[in-house]
Amino acid sequence: xxxxxxxxxxxxxxxxxxxxxxxxxxxxxxxxxxxxxxxxxxxxxxxxxxxxxxxxxxxxxxxxxxxxxxxxxxxxxxxxxxxxxxxxxxxxxxxxxxxxxxxxxxxxxxxxxxxxxxxxxxxxxxxxxxxxxxxxxxxxxxxxxxxxxxxxxxxxxxxxxxxxxxxxxxxxxxxxxxxxxxxxxxxxxxxxxxxxxxxxxxxxxxxxx
Amino acid sequence: xxxxxxxxxxxxxxxxxxxxxxxxxxxxxxxxxxxxxxxxxxxxxxxxxxxxxxxxxxxxxxxxxxxxxxxxxxxxxxxxxxxxxxxxxxxxxxxxxxxxxxxxxxxxxxxxxxxxxxxxxxxxxxxxxxxxxxxxxxxxxxxxxxxxxxxxxxxxxxxxxxxxxxxxxxxxxxxxxxxxxxxxxxxxxxxxxxxxxxxxxxxxxxxxxxxxxxxxxxxxxxxxxxxxxxxxxxxxxxxxxxxxxxxxxxxxxxxxxxxxxxxxxxxxxxxxxxxxxxxxxxxxxxxxxxxxxxxxxxxxxxxxxxxxxxxxxxxxxxxxxxxxxxxxxxxxxxxxxxxxxxxxxxxxxxxxxxxxxxxxxxxxxxxxxxxxxxxxxxxxxxxxxxxxxxxxxxxxxxxxxxxxxxxxxxxxxxxxxxxxxxxxxxxxxxxxxxxxxxxxxxxxxxxxxxxxxxxxxxxxxxxxxxxxxxxxxxxxxxxxxxxxxxxxxxxxxxxxxxxxxxxxxxxxxxxxxxxxxxxxxxxxxxxxxxxxxxxxxxxxxxxxxxxxxxxxxxxxxxxxxxxxxxxxxxxxxxxxxxxxxxxxxxxxxxxxxxxxxxxxxxxxxxxxxxxxxxxxxxxxxxxxxxxxxxxxxxxxxxxxxxxxxxxxxxxxxxxxxxxxxxxxxxxxxxxxxxxxxxxxxxxxxxxxxxxxxxxxxxxxxxxxxxxxxxxxxxxxxxxxxxxxxxxxxxxxxxxxxxxxxxxxxxxxxxxxxxxxxxxxxxxxxxxxxxxxxxxxxxxxxxxxxxxx
Numbered sequence: 003x004x005x006x007x008x009x010x011x012x013x014x015x016x017x018x019x020x021x022x023x024x025x026x027x028x029x030x031x032x033x034x035x036x037x038x039x040x041x042x043x044x045x046x047x048x049x050x051x052x053x054x055x056x057x058x059x060x061x062x063x064x065x066x067x068x069x070x071x072x073x074x075x076x077x078x079x080x081x082x083x084x085x086x087x088x089x090x091x092x093x094x095x096x097x098x099x100x101x102x103x104x105x106x107x108x109x110x111x112x113x114x115x116x117x118x119x120x121x122x123x124x125x126x127x128x129x130x131x132x133x134x135x136x137x138x139x140x141x142x143x144x145x146x147x148x149x150x151x152x153x154x155x156x157x158x159x160x161x162x163x164x165x166x167x168x169x170x171x172x173x174x175x176x177x178x179x180x181x182x183x184x185x186x187x188x189x190x191x192x193x194x195x196x197x198x199x200x201x202x203x204x205x206x207x208x209x210x211x
Numbered sequence: 212x213x214x215x216x217x218x219x220x221x222x223x224x225x226x227x228x229x230x231x232x233x234x235x236x237x238x239x240x241x242x243x244x245x246x247x248x249x250x251x252x253x254x255x256x257x258x259x260x261x262x263x264x265x266x267x268x269x270x271x272x273x274x275x276x277x278x279x280x281x282x283x284x285x286x287x288x289x290x291x292x293x294x295x296x297x298x299x300x301x302x303x304x305x306x307x308x309x310x311x312x313x314x315x316x317x318x319x320x321x322x323x324x325x326x327x328x329x330x331x332x333x334x335x336x337x338x339x340x341x342x343x344x345x346x347x348x349x350x351x352x353x354x355x356x357x358x359x360x361x362x363x364x365x366x367x368x369x370x371x372x373x374x375x376x377x378x379x380x381x382x383x384x385x386x387x388x389x390x391x392x393x394x395x396x397x398x399x400x401x402x403x404x405x406x407x408x409x410x411x412x413x414x415x416x417x418x419x420x421x422x423x424x425x426x427x428x429x430x431x432x433x434x435x436x437x438x439x440x441x442x443x444x445x446x447x448x449x450x451x452x453x454x455x456x457x458x459x460x461x462x463x464x465x466x467x468x469x470x471x472x473x474x475x476x477x478x479x480x481x482x483x484x485x486x487x488x489x490x491x492x493x494x495x496x497x498x499x500x501x502x503x504x505x506x507x508x509x510x511x512x513x514x515x516x517x518x519x520x521x522x523x524x525x526x527x528x529x530x531x532x533x534x535x536x537x538x539x540x541x542x543x544x545x546x547x548x549x550x551x552x553x554x555x556x557x558x559x560x561x562x563x564x565x566x567x568x569x570x571x572x573x574x575x576x577x578x579x580x581x582x583x584x585x586x587x588x589x590x591x592x593x594x595x596x597x598x599x600x601x602x603x604x605x606x607x608x609x610x611x612x613x614x615x616x617x618x619x620x621x622x623x624x625x626x627x628x629x630x631x632x633x634x635x636x637x638x639x640x641x642x643x644x645x646x647x648x649x650x651x652x653x654x655x656x657x658x659x660x661x662x663x664x665x666x667x668x669x670x671x672x673x674x675x676x677x678x679x680x681x682x683x684x685x686x687x688x689x690x691x692x693x694x695x696x697x698x699x700x701x702x703x704x705x706x707x708x709x710x711x712x713x714x715x716x717x718x719x720x721x722x723x724x725x726x727x728x729x730x731x732x733x734x735x736x737x738x739x740x741x742x743x744x745x746x747x748x749x750x751x752x753x754x755x756x757x758x759x760x761x762x763x764x765x766x767x768x769x770x771x772x773x774x775x776x777x778x779x780x781x782x783x784x785x786x787x788x789x790x791x792x793x794x795x796x797x798x799x800x801x802x803x804x805x806x807x808x809x810x811x812x813x814x815x816x817x818x819x820x821x822x823x824x825x826x827x828x829x830x831x832x833x834x835x836x837x838x839x840x841x842x843x844x845x846x847x848x849x850x851x852x853x854x855x856x857x858x859x860x861x862x863x864x865x866x867x868x869x870x871x872x873x874x875x876x877x878x879x880x881x882x883x884x885x886x887x888x889x890x891x892x893x894x895x896x897x898x899x900x901x902x903x904x905x906x907x908x909x910x911x912x913x914x915x916x917x918x919x920x921x922x923x924x925x926x927x928x929x930x931x932x933x934x935x936x937x938x939x940x941x942x943x944x945x946x947x948x949x950x951x952x953x954x955x956x957x958x959x960x961x962x963x964x965x966x967x968x969x970x971x972x973x974x975x976x977x978x979x980x981x982x983x984x985x986x987x988x989x990x991x992x993x994x995x996x997x998x999x
Contacts (some may be wrong), residue, residue, distance in 0.1 A: 014849045023805050024851040040388060070727070081327045081393050088326065089590040092551045092895065095901045096805070096854035102894055141942060150243050158359055158392025160323050164889035164942055168328045 003114055006032055008107035009100065029101040035104055038082035039171075041112045042157035045075040047124060050178070056146055061137030062176065065129055070179025073120060076153040077113050078172035079105060105171045113173055115159065120177070127183050131175035133166075141165045147174045215312055216378040218928035219270055220411070220437055220474070223498050227441060227477025228264035228272045229633055237258065245287060247279050261305035267484035268491035273316035274302040276346065280338050292345040306910070314380070315350035316884070317342055317367055324362045326589030327393060329891060329916060332611055339370035347375035356382035357416045357479075358439070361400055365401045368407050372740055379408070380766045382415040382441065382473075385426045390515070394592075398514040401433035402615045406639015413439025416479040419446075419456045420464035428471060429808050433517075435505050437474040440465070444481030454481030462489035470496070472502035481927040509678040509713055509787070511564065511641055513614040516562050516592040519683075520713055522769035523740050523760050526596055526617075526748040527562030528717070529553045530583075532571050537869065542571050542579060543913075547586050558591050560751035561761065561779065565591070566619060567608070568598035577604045584608050596643075602630050617641045620683065623662035624647030625669075632673045641679040642670065643715050647700065652685055656701035659684050663706045676726040681715040681746055682706045689731065690724040696735070697875040700742045704732055707743030715746035718756070732934045733759045740767075750761075775856035798827070802835035803862065805855025811862035815870075824867045828907055833859050836905060840988045853987070854898060860905035879907040880998035883925050884935045886915035888946040892939035895967060899935060899987045906991055908998065919950040923957045931961055933997050935990060936980075938967040950980040955979065964993050 006028050010020055020028060050057075053072045057063065066072060083105045090098035113131060121128055135141045144165045151174075153159040160168050165176070191208060219225050232246050238256040240249055251258055261272050263688040278284070297316065302313045320338055322330040324616070343353065353371045358364035364381055371379045381404045385391050386461045391400075397414075404412050404761040412434055413425055420442040431438055445455030456464075465476060476494065478486045510519045518524055530553050532538040541549035554565055567587065569579045580599065587595060596617040597608040605618055620643035621631045635642045644666035646652070646659035653659055663682040669679045684702035687695040703714050721735045722728035736747055740763045751757040762777060764770035796818065801809040817827055839856040884900055886893040893915035900910045911929050913921060926934050934954065938947045951963055964982040965975050975983035984990040 013851060014846075018849070021848070021852055023855045024849070027851060038863075040386075040390075040392075042392075081323075084327060085394075085589075087894070089555070091897050092548055093555055093588055094858060095898055096851045096858060098894060098897065100851055141940075142803060152242075154319070154321055155357070160321060160328060162322065162329050162891070164891075164940070166891055166940070168323045170889075170891075 003111045005107045009103040012103040012106055016190045018081050021096055027097050031101045034086055038086045040080035040082055043075060043077040043116050044151050044156040047073050048069060058140055059138040062132055062139045065132050066178040068180040071179040072205055073177040074147060074151055076151050076159050076174045077116055078157055078159045078169050079109055081169045083171045084169050109173055116182045126179040129178040131177055133175045223474045225270050226268050226493050228269040229478030229482035230480050233481050247294045250275050254301055258301050258305045261302050263484040264487055265309055265311045267487035269487055271312045271314050272312045274298040276316045277318040279342055280320050282322055291341050295342060295345035299346055312351035314354040316345035317355045318357050319363060324360055335363055335366040336370050338365040340374050343371050343374045352378040354380050358383045360393040361395040361403055368409055372408050378410040380411045381409040382413045384417040385414055389426060394515040396517055397429040398433045398517040399514050399614055401430045402510055402512050403435055405434040406615050409432055410439040411439050411475055411573060415441035416443055419443055420461055439475035440468055440473050441477040441479045443479045444653040458485040458489045461486050462493045466497055467495040470501040472500045474499055507678045507711055508873045511594040511615050511617055512544060513592045513594050518594055520745050522764055524563035524746055525751050525757055525760050526564045526566050526746050527557035527751045528566050528748045529557055529750055530565060531568040542569060542574055550583055551586055551590055554587055554591050557751050558593060561757045562751045564596055566596040567600050570599055577607045579688050580604050580608045581611055584611055588613050602634055606634045609640055615639055618647050619643040623665050628669045632670055636673045643681050643683055645683045646685055649716055656698045656873050659702040660705045666709055667712055681713045683715045686720045688718055688723040689721050700738060703739055703744055704742040713745045714743055716744050716747040729755045798831045799835040802856055802859045805837050805859050807859045807862040810859040811866050814863040814866040816978055818870050832863055836860050843988055857901045857905045878909040881909045881929050881931045882933045883911045883931045885917040885922050886937045887943055887950055888918050889917060890938050890940055890943040891915045896937040899990050902987045902991050907993055919953050922950050923953045926961055927959050933994060934960050935964045941969050951979050962997050964990055
């Protein structure tokens with residue numbers, strides 16, 4: 003993934019080239035974040051039957067219909083990313099906005115690389131990553147996943163009373179593993195990590211051209 | 212410290228217990244089950260584990276109270292008191308008839324503190340206080356461990372020190388990169404916890420013994436307290452759960468710690484009684500060496516930056532309202548961002564420490580100080596110097612400060628020292644001592660040196676080490692007392708060389724009443740540094756001042772190979788050029804294109820040429836912003852560019868405000884903005900704020916996670932006609948609805964505009980908002996309609 007391109011997409015530049023000012027912010031932000039993030043993750047693999055208590059709702063059930071085993075994982079960029087963004091918000095909101103998009107893209111990139119690693123480790127056919135808040139998979143399951151993964155102790159990831167992950171640039175997700183190829187379905191806005199912060203949805207559009 | 216522990220620490224070494232959760236799992240506790248519940252459902256197993264550690268040779272065992280805080284117990288049927296009393300009872304029973312001591316064990320709350328998270332420092336303190344009150348009569352000591360946030364362990368340590376007389380051992384958990392998850396440095400942990408009165412400091416969990424040597428060594432360089440190691444038995448195998456470091460390996464890796472002088476040994480996750488018994492045998496053969504003392508070194512720190520005062524370090528003086536109209540206005544208007552900007556400017560100019568003074572007769576200094584300290588430590592890791600004469604202000608600031616601060620200041624007057632030094636001691640700060648007393652500033656260097664020694668002695672009598680007393684020999688104005696300059700310099704040299712104390716000096720006063728003050732200031736600064744000045748208090752934004760310090764560090768061979776100097780100045784020619792906008796750049800163009808420096812320079816030119824500031828705002832600034840807004844609406848430009856335009860407008864506004872400071876306010880009306888309760892996504896709200904401010908509105912920003920009633924109170928207090936609410940999560944829309952409801956019920960007449968990605972026009976209508984804004988531009992349009 004090209005993190006900078008992905009960040010531009012989050013910022014609403016659907017294929018447009020950034021202006022000089024934004025391009026400069028993008029470069030500066032990328033190096034500042036690279037120096038400040040400290041990505042950590044933790045993973046557990048269990049049989050689907052054992053994961054029952056953490057799998058709530060029709061959408062996750064459908065998502066895992068063909069899977070026998072389930073991976074739960076949590077990944078975070080660490081509190082350094084939050085700190086950099088918070089500081090930028092004092093001096094330069096445009097920079098803060100660009101940093102925010104870059105950090106989101108970095109989180110996705112980190113999850114991608116983690117998923118690739120898990121594929122090599124466990125084999126089988128993977129579903130895509132499904133997170134609390136997608137479809138009818140309730141955000142309220144977040145504390146249980148954090149506890150199940152022991153994520154507070156292992157990677158310093160916590161969850162607030164309103165189920166927001168802190169550090170902010172973090173993801174928890176579920177991946178199903180099956181013995182044979184499974185239909186992946188189409189990913190749409192309902193199952194996108196950016197759905198709550200998306201420049202396109204605001205205008206009733208999507209990021210896909 | 213109670214006698215049993217004191218005796219124990221007088222021994223060459225002390226042995227603690229090992230892993231508890233992992234032992235419980237072996238006895239049938241399932242992953243994800245709460246280990247504190249085991250005190251009730253498996254008390255015999257808990258007791259058996261304690262016994263096994265006592266038999267293995269532990270001098271101290273931890274009761275099974277690690278997660279017994281109200282946040283973690285909320286989903287169980289037990290209270291903190293239930294768990295703490297029950298667990299300590301079991302541990303006591305297991306230790307009966309032995310010399311083994313029982314510790315009340317305290318782990319993290321499970322929530323991150325502000326500013327990284329949402330838990331307030333004061334709330335964390337209360338949570339820990341509850342645990343300590345429940346356990347203080349049953350425990351021999353308090354063990355605070357596995358902490359990754361210095362702020363949280365400070366809350367726990369303070370709660371222990373203030374609510375019981377038991378000794379307190381403190382541990383933090385570090386990662387391979389040498390920091391905790393939240394960025395805390397070992398040096399900062401050692402300095403801060405030592406200052407706050409911990410009795411021993413250690414590392415536990417997260418890493419294996421052979422991965423912690425460097426971190427433990429770093430802690431030892433910053434404290435004289437006993438140091439402790441409780442490592443993990445490596446990492447668990449994801450499939451089998453077996454830990455990677457055997458007992459034999461663990462023990463042999465710990466031999467090196469005896470050579471380093473570690474005094475207290477134990478184990479964390481994955482270690483078993485076998486490991487502890489192994490440690491006992493190993494320690495019979497290897498007596499830990501006696502460590503050397505820290506000596507006359509002083510360091511101050513935030514949680515993530517430690518400043519060693521080994522060469523001149525800059526204390527930035529700009530956070531201070533004295534003689535600054537804009538700063539005073541900012542304080543009166545609660546404009547914290549203005550103050551934060553003052554901080555960030557000094558950070559980039561090369562300050563090492565920031566002085567913080569928010570004293571103004573018209574405001575509540577204590578409340579403001581706490582707010583500013585909390586906000587500052589959210590955005591900069593420079594250590595702070597708390598500048599106030601009021602003991603209650605100093606104490607409030609030190610209490611919420613996440614690190615080891617400096618207090619500015621005391622002087623030779625007995626009453627002043629007796630008021631302030633106990634506070635300095637309690638919170639483990641360093642302190643500035645001014646060489647004056649009730650008789651004023653003595654003229655002669657010798658007399659000032661005498662006061663300096665008096666202050667150092669008095670500080671020592673309170674238990675503050677001499678190394679943490681920084682003496683200010685006081686700068687007088689050269690234009691009125693020309694001969695006095697040398698007295699000051701002589702005093703600096705004597706205090707440094709004869710008394711062995713660190714020195715601090717406010718430099719800028721020297722040139723009062725003279726032309727080209729910078730020249731006098733920087734020359735005096737260089738003279739003072741050569742006499743032994745450690746901590747010049749200066750305006751680092753003036754290149755001649757901070758530059759003199761950087762140059763001195765090169766010339767005095769502190770800045771090795773001039774590396775820092777070259778990094779700072781190596782390629783500055785282009786950057787240093789003053790901004791001269793090209794002729795074709797108009798103010799409107801600069802704003803539209805987001806050229807903030809040009810916008811500022813052009814505004815100044817216009818003002819100097821006599822242009823009316825309202826004309827500039829109405830005829831140039833706002834139309835230019837409108838054009839950028841239109842382009843944004845048409846997808847010709849994107850959000851970052853829109854905000855860059857707003858930034859340029861802000862620079863223009865800044866120039867106008869600076870020119871008009873103290874005169875009539877230029878505001879098109881007040882607006883309250885808030886991200887609703889439960890929601891902490893506030894970047895969207897902050898964008899709206901930036902834009903609104905640059906259209907000339909005064910924004911009262913209540914921040915994020917704002918309780919419903921607070922919005923209502925602010926709307927009434929400031930009599931605003933427009934309130935903007937933001938929510939980015941479906942789960943917090945309820946709080947938005949409730950806020951609007953309370954606003955309506957209050958009878959206060961105002962419009963409400965709502966925004967946030969999950970909102971729709973329909974939903975906005977349903978919850979009774981007056982306007983749904985799909986973006987920042989919409990909000991501005993609505994504000995124009997309501998406020999003009």
